[in-house]
Amino acid sequence: MSDSLTATTIRITGHDGDEIEAYLARPQGDGRRGGVVVIHHMPGYDRATKEIVRRFAELGYDAICPNLHFREAPGAAPDDAAAVARANGGVPDLRLLGDVAGAAAHLRALDSSNGKVGVIGYCSGGRQAVLAACNLDVDAAVDCYGAFVTGTPPEGFPLKVTNLVDQLPGLRAPLLGLFGADDTHPSPGQVAELEQILSAHRKDFEFHSYEGAGHGFFSVDRPAYNVPAANDGWERITAFFAKHLGG
Numbered sequence: 001m002s003d004s005l006t007a008t009t010i011r012i013t014g015h016d017g018d019e020i021e022a023y024l025a026r027p028q029g030d031g032r033r034g035g036v037v038v039i040h041h042m043p044g045y046d047r048a049t050k051e052i053v054r055r056f057a058e059l060g061y062d063a064i065c066p067n068l069h070f071r072e073a074p075g076a077a078p079d080d081a082a083a084v085a086r087a088n089g090g091v092p093d094l095r096l097l098g099d100v101a102g103a104a105a106h107l108r109a110l111d112s113s114n115g116k117v118g119v120i121g122y123c124s125g126g127r128q129a130v131l132a133a134c135n136l137d138v139d140a141a142v143d144c145y146g147a148f149v150t151g152t153p154p155e156g157f158p159l160k161v162t163n164l165v166d167q168l169p170g171l172r173a174p175l176l177g178l179f180g181a182d183d184t185h186p187s188p189g190q191v192a193e194l195e196q197i198l199s200a201h202r203k204d205f206e207f208h209s210y211e212g213a214g215h216g217f218f219s220v221d222r223p224a225y226n227v228p229a230a231n232d233g234w235e236r237i238t239a240f241f242a243k244h245l246g247g
Helices: 047-058 078-087 093-109 124-135 188-200 227-245
Strands: 005-013 019-027 033-039 062-066 113-122 140-144 175-180 205-210
Touching (some): 005 093, 033 093, 033 227, 047 062, 062 093, 093 113, 113 124, 124 140, 175 227
Parallel strands (some): 033 113, 175 205
Antiparallel strands (some): 005 019
């Protein structure tokens, strides 16, 4: 771990060559290291997400979070930009893949890169992390309570989103899943379905569900924050990325 780091807002090349905003944090010091792409939750590219990016830098990784809502409302507050994105049906999957690919390419181009990049996402970003791991060359993926990896969105659901059941056989990277036993999106049944599918296709994965925790238990600035679940989750994330992104 390193207490010394730099963090800054930059521009990267995202989907279809678009220039988008991103938040980059890097530990000080020489040596090669892995990178982490952080996919923010539906509430947006906010302060709590940027704290997560800096935490990965403290853990010794170059870390970046692309602003997935930048096109909808450049310069807007995260809540406002998220509201516009939600009204438009959310972030299209193809655009998400292009933006995450651009963020991963930026990390791999850094002189400190060891060539390995992981992806982690929260809430809608959890599903998007799995989507990325099924379609992009990443070395590890973490799904933090991503809804609709399995299952079907209810009628009238505001986001234009489908499940990833047909894509799961193509999962390319080890997957860590962290879920709340009291969550409804994803529900314990949907998590069990995901586990069954990955097991049937002999994928490399590990799941942990936390009793008494609901959706958003990592969110330090929200009532859903669950200290025991979040602390244990961070320990598992740290060990998982050390295993797959180190060296």
